[in-house]
Amino acid sequence: MVAPPDNHVLRAHALHYATSGTPVLAGVSLGVREGEVLAVTGPRGSGKTTLLECLSGRLVPDSGQVWFRSSPVHPLGAAARERLRRESFGWIGTEPQLVPELTGWENAALPLLLRGTAPRAARTAALGWLERLDAGDCARGRPASLTQAQRQRVAVARALTAQPSVLFADDPTARLHSADSASVLRILTTAARSHEITVVLATHDPGVAAHADRRFALLDGRPADPPADRDSGAGDGPAGGNDDTEGRTTCSLSV
Numbered sequence: 001m002v003a004p005p006d007n008h009v010l011r012a013h014a015l016h017y018a019t020s021g022t023p024v025l026a027g028v029s030l031g032v033r034e035g036e037v038l039a040v041t042g043p044r045g046s047g048k049t050t051l052l053e054c055l056s057g058r059l060v061p062d063s064g065q066v067w068f069r070s071s072p073v074h075p076l077g078a079a080a081r082e083r084l085r086r087e088s089f090g091w092i093g094t095e096p097q098l099v100p101e102l103t104g105w106e107n108a109a110l111p112l113l114l115r116g117t118a119p120r121a122a123r124t125a126a127l128g129w130l131e132r133l134d135a136g137d138c139a140r141g142r143p144a145s146l147t148q149a150q151r152q153r154v155a156v157a158r159a160l161t162a163q164p165s166v167l168f169a170d171d172p173t174a175r176l177h178s179a180d181s182a183s184v185l186r187i188l189t190t191a192a193r194s195h196e197i198t199v200v201l202a203t204h205d206p207g208v209a210a211h212a213d214r215r216f217a218l219l220d221g222r223p224a225d226p227p228a229d230r231d232s233g234a235g236d237g238p239a240g241g242n243d244d245t246e247g248r249t250t251c252s253l254s255v
C-alpha cells in the first residue's frame with residue numbers, strides 16, 4: 001500500500017464495487033486535495049453516491065484502496081470507520097434526515113453532543129452556524145414545521161458545526177428550487193472555503209458543479225475521461241474532463 005501525496009486529504013486507488021453481481025464502480029482512482037471543492041459529476045446511476053460512500057467509509061469497496069491523509073481507510077473495521085466518520089467527516093444527503101423530535105439547533109448540535117462536547121458549547125456552536133446560514137429562525141422549530149430549504153440549511157449547519165476535515169455532499173440541493181439551491185450551495189462552499197473544509201460534492205447538474213474548484217466525471221462507474229497515465233491517479237492530472245476547471249464561483253459572502 002502506498003500512502004497518498006501530502007497535498008491529498010483523500011485518495012482512492014482502483015476502486016471496484018459491485019452490487020448483486022453488477023459493477024457499480026469499475027476501477028476508479030482519484031485524489032482530493034486539501035481544502036478543495038471537488039464535484040463528482042455524471043448521469044444518474046453512474047456511481048457518484050457509491051463513490052462518496054466508499055471514500056467516506058460508509059461502504060467498503062470490493063477491492064482497491066482509500067486513504068485519508070496517511071491512514072488507510074479500506075482495512076478498517078466497522079467501529080473504526082464509524083469513529084473516523086464521526087470525528088473527521090461530515091455528510092449531507094439529498095434529504096436532510098433530521099431527527100423529527102429535536103429542534104433545529106438540537107439537530108445542528110447533534111454531532112458535537114455525540115462527541116461529548118458540553119451542551120452549552122454545542123448549543124452556542126450550533127446557533128452560530130444556523131445564524132451564518134441564514135437559518136437562525138429555524139433554531140426553535142422542529143423539522144415538520146420547517147420548509148424543505150430550511151431543513152436542508154439545518155442539515156448543512158449540522159455538518160459544519162462538527163468542523164469536519166472532509167464534507168461529503170450527495171446532491172444536496174436536488175430537492176430545492178433553483179434560488180434556494182444556489183443560496184445553499186453558495187453558503188456551503190463559502191463556509192467550507194473559509195474554514196478550510198474539503199468538500200466532495202456529487203451532482204449530475206452542471207450548474208451545481210460550477211460551484212466547485214474541479215470536476216471528476218464518472219460514466220458507468222468509470223472515470224469518464226481518464227488521464228493518459230492512469231497510474232498517476234485519475235482525476236489528478238490535466239487531462240480530459242477530470243481536470244482542474246475554472247468553475248470556482250466568485251462569492252463575496254463571508255460565512
Ligand SMILES: Nc1ncnc2c1ncn2[C@@H]1O[C@H](COP(=O)(O)OP(=O)(O)OP(=O)(O)O)[C@@H](O)[C@H]1O
Binds near residue numbers: 043045046204
Ligand atoms: N444498494 C444497492 N442495491 C442495488 N443497486 C444499487 C445499490 N446501490 C447502487 N445501486 C445501483 O448502482 C448504480 C449506481 O448507483 P449510485 O446511486 O451510486 O449512482 P448515482 O450516480 O449516485 O445516481 P443518482 O444520481 O441517481 O443518485 C445504479 O444503477 C444503482 O441502481
